[in-house]
Amino acid sequence: MKKNIDIQPLVDVVAKLRAPDGCPWDKVQTHESLRRYFIEETYEVVDAIDNKDMHNLREELGDVLLQVVFHSSLAEESGSFSLQDVINDVTEKMIHRHPNVFPQDNPEKEEKIYTWDELKAQEKGNIRKNVLDGISKGLPALVAAQKLQEKAGKVGFDWDELEPVWAKVSEEIGEFKEAVAKKDRENMEKEAGDVLFSLINLFRWYKISGENALNRTNTKFRRRFSHVEACVNQSDRSWEDFSLAELDAFWEEAKVQEK
Template identity: 50%
Template sequence: MGKIEIVGLGPSGAELITRETWRVMAGAELLCLRTKYHPAADELEKEGVSFITYDRLYEEADSFEDVYERISNDIVERAKSTNVVYAVPGSPMVAERTVGFIKKLALAKNIELKIYPGMSFLELIYTQLGIDPINGLLITDALALKKQEVNLASGVVITQLYDIHTASEVKLTLMNELPDDYEVVLLYRLGLPEKKITRLPLFELDRHKEIDYLTSLYVPAFQRQKDQFTLSPLEDIINRLRAPGGCPWDIIQTHKSLRQNLIEEVYEVIEAIDFQDPKLLCEELGDLLMQIVFHARMAEETGFFSMQDVIDGVTKKLVHRHPHVFGDISVRDAGEVLLNWEAIKRQEKSERKSILDGIPKDLPALMSAYKLQNKASKAGFDWKNVKPVWQKLSEEINELKEAEASGDRKKIEDELGDVLFTIVNLSRFLKVNAEIAMLGSNEKFRRRFSYIEKKIKAEKRQWETYEMEELDTLWDEAKDFENARAK
């Protein structure tokens, strides 16, 4: 059984290779270089040091990960019968995937392994850019960037851009978090005569033809302004919950299964507004936002749209519907703004055939009635004033009484619906939202009924022992109590 020794070729020419590394390579039974495309490889040949390389695998394998695994397997296999020295660019312990693979394999096969320290490209970067890593610096490989969370609040060095395609992927990933014109630093062949350091806006990153395996990228620390915010933390959590190994409940949800949750969250926001409770409103808006991000994530998984598409779409719509703000249109007041809004909306929704199209069928009944009447009114189908609405309400109530006398359940239902529909019409003329008014009445009933419950408990009696007249008296008490508190 042989052994494995791993050394580093340094970041540039032979002058930065340690004496110990030279000694180990010169005396190797078998010297294996991950790649001959390194400035120090020519120096080894000149000194008569023979070696083999794994460059052919870069042409044969389907991915870099496959290349690294095949190299590692070969090194360990050779070490079963001979002593192997494996040389990698830079330092063995900095951004070198094969070293990690070999350590695991050697341990499993009980093969002796020794790793020698070496100078990495990072020392050149620190010197050339004048940065101190003690202030915070993340080192990552270009191919691993999309798979890990990157904290851009500290500087980031992205190694081995390899080619234009890889640089393009890195650019797109960074642009999710950084402004398109954020200044980054391209580090090309540091330590060599042809070295080049180029500062450029992020969006130009993949336009540099000279990018190769000796090219790295430095991204200076990005400090978000205090008035900026990001959806990323919430999106990341939803993505994690939906991913394999995430939450079993979240994984099986669909747009349809979450309909009721979305409706409930909207009403909880409305309740927080009615309570005039800023803390509760903040919490409920968060719950509602979570539902929106959840639906966007499910859509993104199927390729339909993403959260960014949602934001871009509504942004475009708002700009288009506010030409008096973002264009050269002038308006006199809020009423004219609404007229323009409706006209623009009709242009956008030209596929609609009926004036009443576009009202969701699942709206609460009172809200749906209000919207139907409002659309008809804009088309000219409406009373001129409130007087005929009162007359219509009286007419509908009389018809309901007649239906009740007939005992026809279907007719009673129809006439009761007409009464409610007319009441919604009345609410429009009185400039009161019927849905909100109804929610207010529901809450008022809840409060007064709770008052009666407390009284009954205090008197230690059962509900069935009360006559309706007594309960009605307690109801009036509840009203008087509320009115007194309101004063």
């Protein structure tokens, strides 16, 4: 990695946008108003990674960096913290969490080897009263489910083998079917959530991120459906004129092209 990376030009741009003679839109933004854009930019980074699109990844990482600089600028204006504080804090954090890479001042001193979570718990602001503390309620549901299960698993609330995990998935699907048979809308939604939660747990045993897996499938669906749509648009017929079998044939063509 190159040294002496200069982030000041971006800081200056944000400062100019926020200045009295700057951009009317940028001048009125707040942490809250920018929240949705941070989320959107993060998912666009993930999409670029999934597509192995390095050109787009470069661009989207820049958009995320802009959000970091913008939020830091807002915080500095209010006297809360600065961008340099953010950089210093995360640098210190990474050094603290990797004592094997960054030895302490006294390398001869015998010290306990801490886990990542133990080191994290020692840091200011990371005091947790309960096991599940620290898992943001603002996370996407699939990500939250995985993190909740991982946290619980670390204190022993987990199966010791894979077979009952598979059995739990089958059990939850059965309960969902029962709710469907009874046409119980409220219970159907609850049981649907249980099915997803059990599947996330199963994926975790195979070291698969449910969020990443579903994102890849969404990307695949977009790509294949675009081919179906192109085939329909190239014809002299409307969507309603095609049977499902014909549309499915276009879908199969898309699958063959991927190979």
